[in-house]
Amino acid sequence: MLPSDLLIHRPRGNSIDAKQLPLEEPWVAIATNLIALFQSTVGDTQGSLNQKLQQLEGEDTDYRIKRGLAHILRSSFSTFEIVSPLEPQDLRQRIFALAAVRAPSPVAANQHLETLASQLTQELDKDVEPIHIQQGLYADLKENRILTQFDAPTPEALIHRYNLSQVQGIFYRASHVVLNLHRNDPGEYKLMFRYLKLFRLMTYIEGEADQGFTITIDGPASLFKASTRYGLDIAKLVPAILHVTRWHLSATLQWKDSYTKALSEKAYILDSECDLVSHYPPGKPYDSMVEAAFAERWTALVDKGKTQWQLEREVDLIPIPGSVMIPDFRLVHPDGPVYLLEIVGYWRPDYLRKKFAQVQKSDCQNLILAISERLNLAKAGVDIKSVPAKIVWFKDKLQPKPVLTLLETLGENTQPT
Incomplete structure (x- = not known):
């Protein structure tokens, strides 16, 4: 933009x-x-x-x-990148340390930098030329970053x-x-x-x-x-x-x-009659940061054989009177049980009231709510005991373990209705 x-x-x-x-x-x-x-x-x-x-x-x-x-x-x-044989800050420290040994006259300053670059090149024991040292010295400045790729x-x-x-x-x-x-x-x-x-x-x-x-x-x-x-x-x-x-x-x-x-x-x-053209792919969008981190951790457990519950992103809409809900994930067990997972993060009180009102109207018996402990539900006027859903609490990050613990409590062979 x-x-x-x-x-x-x-x-x-x-x-x-x-x-x-x-x-x-x-x-x-x-x-x-x-x-x-x-x-x-x-x-x-x-x-x-x-x-x-x-x-x-x-x-x-x-x-x-x-x-x-x-x-x-x-x-x-x-794509702009910092191109330097070392991190520029480390490179400057090395050069300045060498320069502190003997200060050159102003007339010989440029020649002295070339000498220092040659000396540091030998110390690094890499396939690095003195010119690379000089170019990398301030490579982290925005104007010195290199255009390495352009997807025209x-x-x-x-x-x-x-x-x-x-x-x-x-x-x-x-x-x-x-x-x-x-x-x-x-x-x-x-x-x-x-x-x-x-x-x-x-x-x-x-x-x-x-x-x-x-x-x-x-x-x-x-x-x-x-x-x-x-x-x-x-x-x-x-x-x-x-x-x-x-x-x-x-x-x-x-x-x-x-x-x-x-x-x-x-x-x-x-x-929809406008002439604007979207550059977004027509497929599903990427996860949010919270969802992406949770999905990554869950996938790691599945790959290690630590759970049979599969985490799916394609979730059907839950119709409620006058509106609709779309949970974040679906949890599916090979033996048949299916649960829907909705992550409730950081929102203001009015939004929370409407969100939990939707949950109550949905009467969805296989819904799990993962709720941030940072939310002030009391201030929002939400009575969590009246919410017809299974609850998992989390702090900054939603971990798979409490969700799996809840699923075990519910029983893997329990068929939600």
Whole structure:
């Protein structure tokens, strides 16, 4: 995505317009030139790349657009690495220690550095040249990092990513987002809900698969201090929405006038007829950090033969009156028992009340809740004793052991209903 200083948004009455580039020759040519510039700089430093980009910008009025395109190429398609025979900090300590033995005159300083590099090369006993020592001395500075790999997109793909990034930037200032998913393929709903869980968005879901769902999302400027990080998480959801066939989105924005600095409320509307193109894969999203760590630990136990319970990510929707639940995992035993696992992490009281109300409405007898001990359930008004689910408590990380212990208590041959 683009940083705020490269976003080009224009108020239009009570709404906001985001800059969009057409797939026409002038913009395709600019995108082509930028991609070629990055390709020609592979093996050179980021500082050298920045100099070339400044020359390409020239004094044209479209410099912000060029910078935006370059930012996407730099952040999404490029790999910069520190290239040094030692960690640069260790290398500097070694060089400075050698230099402290005998300080050179200012006239001989450059020659002295070459001498020190040659001396250190011999001490390292590696296939290292003195020039590598000199280049690696400050290789950790951003401008000295080497562009080691560039996965070139097509010019059209770059323009699509730019247009999408401009729209995503609008949601940095969202206070309220309502997403209507009309009647679609059930698989599209499951993918959408997976992304909602992945980005840990505060959502309220109403509806049913046969009619569609309304998803209400609290924005970073809603009930608490505006959070740029949370605004980015909402923006990350936009490419996922594009995989749904029929949808409509409306957002309320807290917009600051660039001249008067006055804060006002603006609206933004987007739907499935837009021309935006997603770069997300159409398959399932990656796990969140908590889920990924738990799944990794569980897989290790299975690989070592320490449990027969298989952990699956593809989980069916649990219909509840007027809404839906989608647990994080399914636990399946070869003898037949199946349990669903939902991880309840860090959320504010209102969200917790609604979450546990959903659990009660679901009347799901094979549901396991893994609940963080950091949550203040009493403050949220949640009576955990009334929740019709099996409970596992965890602190910072959810470990497989307490879940396995619960499963053993339930009995591997118990068939949940």
